[in-house]
Amino acid sequence: MLTFGIRIILLLLLIGGAIALIGDYVGRVIGRKRLTLLNLRPRYTAFAITILTGILIVFATLGIMLIVSQDARTALFGLEELRNTLTEKSQELRETKKELDQRVAEREKIDGELQSARANLQKAKLDITALEKTKDKLAREVEVSRKGKVLFKVGEVLLTSVIQAGPEKKKLEEGLKQILSAADAYVRSFGVEEEKHLIFMPPEEFDRAVSALQIRRGENIIMVAATRNALFGEEVPVRFEISENKLIYESGREIAETIIQPGLSVPEIEQEIKRLLSNTHLSARKDGVLPDPSGSMGSVPYSEILTLAKKIKGYKKGIRLKTIAKTDIYTIGPLEVDFKIYYQ
Incomplete structure (x- = not known):
């Protein structure tokens, strides 16, 4: 064919x-x-x-x-048209090749960044692992150091609260149990992690407190105090200390005073005011106002002290500055005071 x-x-x-x-x-x-x-x-x-x-x-x-x-x-x-088409296709091919080269370069760059990111991620994981090991080690060291630390000394007050005394035994028992629960929570606030109760009170001590409150009237102060030194993590043996919540200062009563001479600077006047507050706290404690477990009986904002100092600075002669009870102040506190200025 x-x-x-x-x-x-x-x-x-x-x-x-x-x-x-x-x-x-x-x-x-x-x-x-x-x-x-x-x-x-x-x-x-x-x-x-x-x-x-x-x-x-x-x-x-x-x-x-x-x-x-x-x-x-x-x-x-069609040769000329074919030649033009071939030229266009060649140009498109060159552009496509150029774009492909750019894409390849971008891909290589992304691959490099990805490889770097993977290396960084692996390094971060190793760092995290090392930090976790360090954290566990420090936690163990802290735990060991805490176990040898005296958390509460004998006689130290853990919590101060008030309860309404009276003959109703059941109400008194519920109130005292709530106070013990609050004391337990206070101990745990130091970082003690135990499932068991951290506060222990002998039943006879609890019954004694209930009996004492049954024969009392009015508002009474309950202080939870440690009966021996207690280490961190140990059960804290406690007792109740009961006292009457008496009226110490009626509203408006003068507590302490000081004399501020003219010509002092504002910072010097501030120091005089702070000294007066310190004497006020000492007088209140001497008269029977109880501080809280942190030792505080109340505080005055610094802005109020600064405003008062600037006001006194404007006087041309010496003044007598007194602290007076802002409201009725009882044994339980808090100690809230106002300032009163008198010309000499």
Whole structure:
């Protein structure tokens, strides 16, 4: 079987040969008969016929190629368009390659950053592990040091509260149990982590307190005090100390006083006011006002002290400054005072 291309070539050879043969025959006939074409001499007429024959061979060849071959048609009439398309595709290919190179570079950069992030993450995990080990070690060391520390000394007051005395035993028992629970919570606030109760009171001590309150009247002060030194984490044995919540100062009563000379600076006047407050606390404690477990009986904001110092600074002569009870003050406190200024 002959291929399509070989058959086309044979066809072109046959047609070209036939046309050449016909042209040669026509040329010889014209030469013998001395014919002319367009008033040309016979010799030139033969030349013209030969040229026309060659032209016909070319046209025939092109015609057949264009009829039977799409590639031939594209080569003759679409070559320029194909060349432009090829140029555009080449440009697109270069741009695509450039973009691909950029993407590859970005990918390599991201891979590098990812690798660095993974390394940092691994390092962070190791650091966290080391910190956790250090934390556990420190916690154990703190626990060991705490276990050897005296948390409460004998006689130290853990909690101060009030209760309404009277004959109702059940109400008294509930109130005292709430006070013991508050004391237990206070001990745990130091960081003691135990499931058991941290406060222990002998039943006879508890019953004694209930009996004492049954024969009393009015508001009474209950202080929870340690009966021996207690180490950190140990159960704290306690007892109740009961006293009447008496009225110590009526509202408006003078507690302490001082004299402030003229010409002092504001900071110096502040020191005089603080000294007066310290004497006020000493007098109140001497008269029976109880401090809380932290040792405080009340405080005055610094802004109030500063305002008062500036006010006194404006006076042209010495003054007598007194502290007076702001409200009725009982044994349980707190010690709340106002200031009163007198000219000398």
